Amino acid sequence: MRHFLALDLKDDPALIAEYEAYHRDIWPEVREHLKTHGVTAMEIHRLGTRMVMLMETDDALHDAEAMALAARDDPKIRQWEELMWKFQAPTPWTPEGEKWTVMKPIFFL
Template sequence: MRHLLALDLKDDPALIAQYEQHHRRIWPEIAQHLKRNGVTGMEIYRLGTRMTMVMDTDDAVYDAAAMAAAMESDPKVREWEELMWRFQAPTPWTPAGQKWMAMERIFDLSSQS
């Protein structure tokens, strides 16, 4: 299944550059965490401070709640998430305490006649 999520970055060119540097080669533990929880592909795009994540998952393995629980129980994943909050900012539509928010699909060319 494909998921699209949105998140903002703090409006600071130096922080944005650092964030991008961290994503040129993520920590191996983070890649393992994602794969272990059914993430089969992930890309992040940026325009200004707005980011969009495209995440493909294996429906037989992926469970958002289980992945969130695994994030809380794994010290290295928690460390990564705390580091990322240094650069990230919630969108104006993000509930307090949350990060990446699912985007609503409003158009699909394949459904057009």
């Protein structure tokens, strides 16, 4: 299944460059966490400060709630998420306390 999510970055060119550098070589624990929870592919695209993530999952293995709970309980994943929040900002439509927000599909060809 494909999931599209949105998140913003803080409007600071130095922070954006640092964020992109982290994503050129993500921590092995982050990669393993994603794969363990059924993420088969992931891309993040940026325009200005807006980012869109395409996450492809194996529905037999992917459970978003279980993935979130595992992330909360894993010190290394928590450390990554806390570090990323240095660069990230919620979109105007992001619910309080959340980060990446699921986008509504509106057109298919």
